[in-house]
Amino acid sequence: MFNRKKFKFNRNKERQIDEEVLKPLYSNLEKNTEVLHFLYEDCSDVIFRSFVIADQIKAQLVYIKGMSNIEEIDSNVLTPLMQQTDQKSINPRLLIEQRVSVAEITKIESFDTCVEQLSVGNPILLLDGDQQGYALGLAKWEKRAIEEPSGELVVRGPREGFTESVEVNTSLLRRKIKSPQLKMKTLKVGSYTQTTIMITYIQDLSDETLIEEITQRIKRIDIDGILESGYIEELIQDNSYSPFPQVLVTERPDTAVSNLLEGRVVIVVDGTPFVLIAPTTFYSLFQSGEDYYHHFVISTATRWLRLIFLFISLLLPSLYVAVITYHQEMVPTKLLLTMVDSREAIPFPALVEALLMEITFEGLREAGLRLPKQVGAAVSIVGALVIGQAAVAAGLVSDPMVMVVALTGIASFTIPRYNIAIPFRLLRFPIMLLAGTFGFIGIMMGLLAIIIHLSTLRSFGVPYLSPLAPMKRRDMKDTLIRAPLWKLNTRPHLTGEYNKYRQSSNQKPFPEKESGEE
Amino acid sequence: MIEKGKISASQMSVMMYHAIIATGILFIPKTVFDAAQQDIWISPLWAFPLGLLSVYIAYKLHKLYPDDTIMQYSEHILGVFFGKVIGFILLLLLYTSISVMVWQYGEFVVSEFLPHTPKYVVIGMMILLCAFAVHGGLEVIGRLSEMVFPVFFLLFLVIVVLLLPDIEIKRMLPVMENGIMPSVKGSLALYTWFAQFGIIYFFLPYLTNREKGMKWGGISVLAVTITLVLTNIIVILVFGRVTGNFTAPLMSAARYISIAEFLSHLEAIVMAIWIAGTFIKICVFYYALVLGTAQWFNLSNYRSLVLPTGFLIGVFAIQAFLNSAEASEHFHEVSHGLTDTLVYGLIIPMFLLSIAYIRKMKIFKQKGREKK
Numbered sequence: 001m002f003n004r005k006k007f008k009f010n011r012n013k014e015r016q017i018d019e020e021v022l023k024p025l026y027s028n029l030e031k032n033t034e035v036l037h038f039l040y041e042d043c044s045d046v047i048f049r050s051f052v053i054a055d056q057i058k059a060q061l062v063y064i065k066g067m068s069n070i071e072e073i074d075s076n077v078l079t080p081l082m083q084q085t086d087q088k089s090i091n092p093r094l095l096i097e098q099r100v101s102v103a104e105i106t107k108i109e110s111f112d113t114c115v116e117q118l119s120v121g122n123p124i125l126l127l128d129g130d131q132q133g134y135a136l137g138l139a140k141w142e143k144r145a146i147e148e149p150s151g152e153l154v155v156r157g158p159r160e161g162f163t164e165s166v167e168v169n170t171s172l173l174r175r176k177i178k179s180p181q182l183k184m185k186t187l188k189v190g191s192y193t194q195t196t197i198m199i200t201y202i203q204d205l206s207d208e209t210l211i212e213e214i215t216q217r218i219k220r221i222d223i224d225g226i227l228e229s230g231y232i233e234e235l236i237q238d239n240s241y242s243p244f245p246q247v248l249v250t251e252r253p254d255t256a257v258s259n260l261l262e263g264r265v266v267i268v269v270d271g272t273p274f275v276l277i278a279p280t281t282f283y284s285l286f287q288s289g290e291d292y293y294h295h296f297v298i299s300t301a302t303r304w305l306r307l308i309f310l311f312i313s314l315l316l317p318s319l320y321v322a323v324i325t326y327h328q329e330m331v332p333t334k335l336l337l338t339m340v341d342s343r344e345a346i347p348f349p350a351l352v353e354a355l356l357m358e359i360t361f362e363g364l365r366e367a368g369l370r371l372p373k374q375v376g377a378a379v380s381i382v383g384a385l386v387i388g389q390a391a392v393a394a395g396l397v398s399d400p401m402v403m404v405v406a407l408t409g410i411a412s413f414t415i416p417r418y419n420i421a422i423p424f425r426l427l428r429f430p431i432m433l434l435a436g437t438f439g440f441i442g443i444m445m446g447l448l449a450i451i452i453h454l455s456t457l458r459s460f461g462v463p464y465l466s467p468l469a470p471m472k473r474r475d476m477k478d479t480l481i482r483a484p485l486w487k488l489n490t491r492p493h494l495t496g497e498y499n500k501y502r503q504s505s506n507q508k509p510f511p512e513k514e515s516g517e518e
Numbered sequence: 519m520i521e522k523g524k525i526s527a528s529q530m531s532v533m534m535y536h537a538i539i540a541t542g543i544l545f546i547p548k549t550v551f552d553a554a555q556q557d558i559w560i561s562p563l564w565a566f567p568l569g570l571l572s573v574y575i576a577y578k579l580h581k582l583y584p585d586d587t588i589m590q591y592s593e594h595i596l597g598v599f600f601g602k603v604i605g606f607i608l609l610l611l612l613y614t615s616i617s618v619m620v621w622q623y624g625e626f627v628v629s630e631f632l633p634h635t636p637k638y639v640v641i642g643m644m645i646l647l648c649a650f651a652v653h654g655g656l657e658v659i660g661r662l663s664e665m666v667f668p669v670f671f672l673l674f675l676v677i678v679v680l681l682l683p684d685i686e687i688k689r690m691l692p693v694m695e696n697g698i699m700p701s702v703k704g705s706l707a708l709y710t711w712f713a714q715f716g717i718i719y720f721f722l723p724y725l726t727n728r729e730k731g732m733k734w735g736g737i738s739v740l741a742v743t744i745t746l747v748l749t750n751i752i753v754i755l756v757f758g759r760v761t762g763n764f765t766a767p768l769m770s771a772a773r774y775i776s777i778a779e780f781l782s783h784l785e786a787i788v789m790a791i792w793i794a795g796t797f798i799k800i801c802v803f804y805y806a807l808v809l810g811t812a813q814w815f816n817l818s819n820y821r822s823l824v825l826p827t828g829f830l831i832g833v834f835a836i837q838a839f840l841n842s843a844e845a846s847e848h849f850h851e852v853s854h855g856l857t858d859t860l861v862y863g864l865i866i867p868m869f870l871l872s873i874a875y876i877r878k879m880k881i882f883k884q885k886g887r888e889k890k
Contacts, residue, residue, distance in 0.1 A: 326631075326786075327783075327786040329782075329783040330782070330783050330784075330786060330787075332782075438632065438635070438643075439631065439632070439786070440631075440786045440787065440789065440790040441627060441631060441632065441640075441789065441790060441793055443790065444790040444791070444793045444794060445643055445644075445647055445793075447794075448647055448662075448794060448797055449647060449650065451662060451665055451666075452647070452650050452651045452654060452658060452662060453650075455651075455654060455657075455658040455661040455662050455665070456654040456658050463657075463661065465661055465665065468664065468665065469660075469661035469662070469664040469665045470525075470526065470529065470657075470660065470661055470664065471526075471528070471529075471664055
């Protein structure tokens with residue numbers, strides 16, 4: 001009852017604010033100040049500074065503490081404006097043009113733009129007798145410097161990463177793509193946070209309908225706040241029940257740009273270094289930006305290594321359980337004898353043993369992730385005991401099982417993106433259960449179920465498993481292999497019409513024939 | 519249209535490859551051996567034209583009614599009542615056909631690999647999995663078969679290569695000892711499999727490139743023939759006269775693979791991948807059945823039929839035969855006569871096509887008369 005009343009009260013106030021905000025500015029300074037005071041009631045961080053321009057016109061400067069550059073306000077706005085003038089009657093608009101030495105001045109006519117400008121840190125200058133206010137581009141707040149992204153490290157490649165500020169992020173993109181065809185559409189989402197969201201694409205490379213679809217999906221979002229791009233991802237993806245990510249997430253500007261050049265759309269969200277890339281396919285989640293910076297043979301080998309380890313991370317414990325429980329004949333005799341020897345003293349069936357160890361391992365990993373660094377060392381010491389000789393000596397698990405768990409752990413670390421590694425970590429457990437009950441047949445059933453699910457997925461109209469299923473022969477050159485750059489002549493086909501050719505053919509380098517030698 | 523997804527002609531071809539080969543690769547050698555003896559590898563060549571004929575008839579009918587499946591154009595050709603009757607017969611035949619497939623799968627898995635697991639668990643799991651795929655629609659089945667095909671085919675080639683040390687050429691000699699007839703008789707059993715190509719009449723309307731339907735259908739028949747010839751050659755070269763003693767000679771041959779102490783007893787892996795192929799096979803027929811049933815009832819959506827149909831298939835499959843002895847007797851009897859697949863894959867479409875042509879001729883004659 002009490003809560004409801006409180007809620008109602010808030011709603012009333014909210015409605016009043018909504019009404020006020022939509023009004024245009026008054027010509028009376030007193031009234032304007034009053035409305036702003038009402039809007040920013042109990043906001044001690046909003047500073048109202050009233051002063052007189054050239055001893056004649058009353059003026060009001062409003063800004064938010066910590067979001068505007070105070071030194072510049074002093075030297076470029078207040079000092080010149082408060083200077084005496086010889087003129088009898090002055091034109092305030094002209095005076096501002098003459099004296100205020102600020103690069104970016106936006107004229108404002110209503111309270112909602114007023115609030116908008118204030119909240120990004122731009123101070124607002126209101127004059128008496130003028131129905132127009134000025135937003136001065138003097139926003140300045142603390143932000144993180146551009147650093148190397150800690151989630152996506154590379155050996156060779158640019159060391160810069162996105163930051164929490166949307167302006168910095170878009171400038172990083174613009175610095176790489178100089179063409180004016182790089183377009184950015186701005187949307188505001190979140191009734192309270194009013195988070196800036198930039199839909200970035202290259203004109204003529206991205207499908208118009210795709211951009212339209214993404215814009216529509218983002219516009220449909222009605223939520224109180226957007227704190228991270230994960231919110232957007234969850235609210236725009238095609239199948240929200242699937243554990244598989246249908247949007248690519250990256251911290252690296254070079255990855256974002258290479259995707260822009262392939263005709264995809266990059267969604268930059270204010271307040272997070274993680275930008276979203278749509279549409280994406282299953283295979284692109286296993287590619288690292290570095291694949292294109294190394295020799296193509298090395299990159300192809302690395303891709304295959306990742307693929308193999310992907311299967312190991314998904315299947316190894318299940319295969320072990322299935323072999324130990326049902327298909328002992330597959331193990332070479334000598335190895336089987338050692339395995340039987342080490343398993344003799346273990347009281348659990350292989351399935352229980354595997355589940356026990358895998359859950360322990362996942363627990364350890366989670367513990368290591370969230371703990372402060374000082375305690376982290378303790379976790380690794382304890383971890384070495386739990387998954388190691390001590391566990392074997394205690395008679396809880398067998399030696400081969402420790403090996404299997406360790407190898408699975410390493411395998412799951414080889415997947416370059418965290419968000420695609422998670423579903424495979426999760427799916428390992430049901431497949432282990434299937435392996436423990438039906439052997440290899442159970443594993444096959446589990447795998448088929450996963451493939452069926454992946455076949456049903458689409459990311460913004462692009463089949464998730466393409467270009468392998470449905471097969472697109474032209475796009476295969478950059479999937480399981482990474483063809484040499486001089487062979488990557490066409491862009492991958494996403495949806496609709498596309499700009500097919502990305503470079504001219506026959507660019508394979510060769511030495512000039514020297515006539516003298518023959 | 520009831521199915522909104524589209525597949526490419528090559529996807530259909532891969533689907534049909536699985537639909538024929540998955541069980542064929544295991545059971546054909548033994549079935550054919552009874553009649554053809556050491557000439558079993560020739561038999562698929564005789565069955566090849568029949569497969570082509572099935573595809574050709576389905577394609578001709580598709581040309582006449584490009585947007586319809588057989589359930590719809592049977593009504594156009596024969597009128598609503600007789601069309602429904604033919605459709606009903608077709609669906610019943612499909613039911614029995616799938617049930618036999620699922621039974622074969624269940625029986626084989628239980629007898630060879632999971633002797634203590636109840637058969638209904640094995641069958642139920644497979645049907646549930648297929649229901650999941652069929653619910654996804656034609657596109658999903660097409661993509662699945664594309665994913666499974668390379669693995670399946672690679673495994674087949676690997677088995678063939680690994681069996682090479684065990685072969686002896688003299689086991690297939692003398693070629694055509696008793697003339698051409700034994701291999702032709704053997705190919706009669708193959709008609710059961712090759713007639714199943716007729717089922718493409720359910721998929722042709724949903725192709726993105728319809729004009730290539732015939733070409734890719736033909737490629738599929740050719741691929742199946744080549745695979746079967748290869749299978750039969752390798753089986754006869756490894757086992758010779760004792761081939762008839764195995765239910766699934768290729769699987770038994772895989773047991774003999776032993777290279778460097780490490781690559782031995784591969785049958786569990788072979789089995790797992792064979793299951794993937796069988797899964798596609800059952801999916802293809804299951805989907806055809808569900809789509810056909812929905813069209814027979816003039817429903818606007820087939821998805822609500824997926825689980826009930828699956829349940830029926832499961833019950834049919836468990837009840838199909840008492841044991842493998844009864845089944846093999848049944849197959850022996852029917853393999854030299856008119857099988858259910860031959861009826862729905864070849865005879866019904868042929869009948870429909872001839873009626874359609876006769877009616878067309880009549881219409882022409884009438885028009886001719888009117889002109890006079």
